[in-house]
Amino acid sequence: MNENIIFRAIGIIHTPFTGAEKMPIQPAAAKGVEGTVDIKPEFEIGLKDLDGFSHIILLYHLHLSRGFSLEVVPFLDDKLRGVFATRAPRRPNPIGLSTVRLLAIESNRLRIQNIDVVDGTPLLDIKPYVPEFDDQRADKIGWLSDKIERMREIRSDNRFN
């Protein structure tokens, strides 16, 4: 279980966010922000049928993260939290997850909305978003309970640069 697991980008996510500063920290706070995903031409055929879905899950490499911390002070908080209880980018395996609206597919280019990543982010995978698979009746959201309302207002600062 110590062996290397090797992936390669299948494409690149383009957004208006050229740096981590002032970036929205979650898609819900990036409402309306449009971006594109350029899939490598050799994977284009794998996009067939995806245009039937209104939302897609993007998994990507948080490529600006250097190293990791097991405890972090998340954007919405002022206390040290275990990194796995947060969505902070400096994780042991820096994989990011965002569910975005799919506007259109033009050959190997996806036009998406509500995207919250930095321009140039390497894409690892796309999955169709299916509420029957992905939605849960969460009855506890831990330390976020009393903070979630502030989310829409908060933008990232540069603490993870």
Place this chain on the structure above:
Amino acid sequence: MNENIIFRAIGIIHTPFTGAEKMPIQPAAAKGVEGTVDIKPEFEIGLKDLDGFSHIILLYHLHLSRGFSLEVVPFLDDKLRGVFATRAPRRPNPIGLSTVRLLAIESNRLRIQNIDVVDGTPLLDIKPYVPEFDDQRADKIGWLSDKIERMREIRSDNRFN
């Protein structure tokens, strides 16, 4: 963008499913199935505060997948679909995603419910499940629209072995 992206397992997922056959294909079809996640001791501190969440997102390496197909016949269908429009395991980057209920954390062991992966699956990341981040009002679920009802009944066969 052709460089290798290297990850390592942070732990191992244990389930009652010792092979891909007869395995539920999504957590919604694995209701009640309990499993454990053994996190490597060196990452245990990163679990702090996670016990406040009722549900967590597991990202894992679909380690039994060999190679990939850009078009697949998914379990719920009988037509070839683009792999990115499915949750099939033989993907260019075989990363799996499941949202499960968190029952308890005992030191570096998580007890979880509604788990749909094969025993011994290498874990890549844990994220707290937060409806405000993760739930979307999907108005289209493509080819799955008329098939989703069958999901609970279907179990995987061995077509991806």
